[in-house]
Amino acid sequence: MILRVTGGTKYQKEVAEKAIYWTAKKLGIDRMRTLYVQAVLTKIKDADGYCSMEDDKKRTFTIEIDKTLKLRQLIRTIVHELVHVKQFARNEMVDRPINGRYRWKSKTVPQNISYEEMPWEREASRLQEKLTDEFWREELI
16 A cells, blocks of 8 residues: 555644555455555544545545544544555445445445445444554553
8 A cells, every 4th residue: 555644733644644654454455556645634523534445446545634633533534544545445335326226245225325324434433433443552652
């Protein structure tokens, strides 16, 4: 995995880099040599973070993280967005409806369920708590 972190303070960049490499290893995406992740620490008004796939080959991603978040929430958001990178890179999800349906792993998901109930959001929310707690306990920052 190739990583580039921009924006934020020097300390935020250091924290983000540590959290991203640590999380990528936990998720098993650190060994994907052609995976490129750009993390942008910036002000975001309507969310804590975003994950965008930048190419159809599912190898280039941008994660945006709100740089005004407190430290633990910053890490939690990084973890959450990296779970989405994993989901895209491993082709576990299609988050744009095809014939009125989303795809999660080998199953279709109805379009009419709430965003928070989408299976990829449920996985990201569950893992963000678990992995953030683990990262925090390891005192890596």
